[in-house]
Amino acid sequence: MVLLHVKRGDESQFLLQAPGSTELEELTVQVARVYNARLKVQRVCSEMEELAEHGIFLPPNMQGLTDDQIEELKLRDEWGEKCVPSGGSVFKKDDIGRRNGQAPNEKMKQVLKKTIEEAKAITSKKQVEAGVCVTMEMVKDALDQLRGAVMIVYPMGLPPYDPIRMEFENKEDLSGTQAGLSVVEESEAQLWWAAKELRRTKKLSDYVGKNEKTKIIVKIQQRGQGAPAREPVISSEEQKQLMLYYHRRQEELKKCLPE
Numbered sequence: 332m333v334l335l336h337v338k339r340g341d342e343s344q345f346l347l348q349a350p351g352s353t354e355l356e357e358l359t360v361q362v363a364r365v366y367n368a369r370l371k372v373q374r375v376c377s378e379m380e381e382l383a384e385h386g387i388f389l390p391p392n393m394q395g396l397t398d399d400q401i402e403e404l405k406l407r408d409e410w411g412e413k414c415v416p417s418g419g420s421v422f423k424k425d426d427i428g429r430r431n432g433q434a435p436n437e438k439m440k441q442v443l444k445k446t447i448e449e450a451k452a453i454t455s456k457k458q459v460e461a462g463v464c465v466t467m468e469m470v471k472d473a474l475d476q477l478r479g480a481v482m483i484v485y486p487m488g489l490p491p492y493d494p495i496r497m498e499f500e501n502k503e504d505l506s507g508t509q510a511g512l513s514v515v516e517e518s519e520a521q522l523w524w525a526a527k528e529l530r531r532t533k534k535l536s537d538y539v540g541k542n543e544k545t546k547i548i549v550k551i552q553q554r555g556q557g558a559p560a561r562e563p564v565i566s567s568e569e570q571k572q573l574m575l576y577y578h579r580r581q582e583e584l585k586k587c588l589p590e
Contacts, residue, residue: 333546337365337366339515345454346462355530358522359517359522360520363517367515371503374494374503378495379446380444386432387433387485388430393408396428416433417439435484453469520554521553523550
């Protein structure tokens with residue numbers, strides 16, 4: 332199996348294994364799918380942290396309004412009355428005005444927090460350092476765990492406009508957001524290796540040869556963005572070590588010079 336170290340720009344994302352005989356059409360879609368699914372887990376975790384702290388999303392027409400404005404406009408959070416956390420709620424005002432402030436109690440909050448940490452660990456970039464390959468099944472499992480935790484804490488579910496529910500139902504609207512810019516459309520995804528685009532019409536072995544123990548760094552990006560920057564010949568860490576070595580060597584040579 333060829334080991335692919337997937338990056339976006341200069342940033343490590345995850346490791347993935349594939350046979351050299353894999354069609355690049357299939358591999359490009361697979362890499363894009365795992366990459367985007369990891370982003371989804373990150374977005375859900377971010378919103379679930381807010382859910383744990385400040386409760387469910389307010390209706391869009393109530394977000395950002397003061398209590399006086401809500402009263403004056405006679406607005407009512409009907410979903411807030413239905414979607415009550417298990418064991419009751421603790422009021423914790425959301426200063427941004429996105430969530431209703433009816434946070435889960437400490438026990439239920441910990442259910443969410445623990446699951447968030449586990450999901451983050453599965454999809455963490457630290458998996459690259461640990462040499463752990465990430466599969467679509469692992470990312471799906473992380474999403475399922477997050478979904479399960481939300482169901483435990485909110486047995487009545489979340490409002491249809493809550494971003495967490497929308498993510499779980501694949502109805503999220505990321506247009507015009509920073510998060511949307513990170514997503515790479517599967518049909519528009521490109522993989523690059525050693526300043527060469529890995530064309531979808533070929534096989535992985537057409538580029539890396541028949542050696543199944545090869546390890547390569549591939550960069551994923553959206554079509555039309557041009558060739559990504561080449562990998563440096565030595566890493567920044569290796570460069571530091573090299574400079575440190577030369578510095579020590581110079582110091583040693585100075586000591587050897589006659590006074």
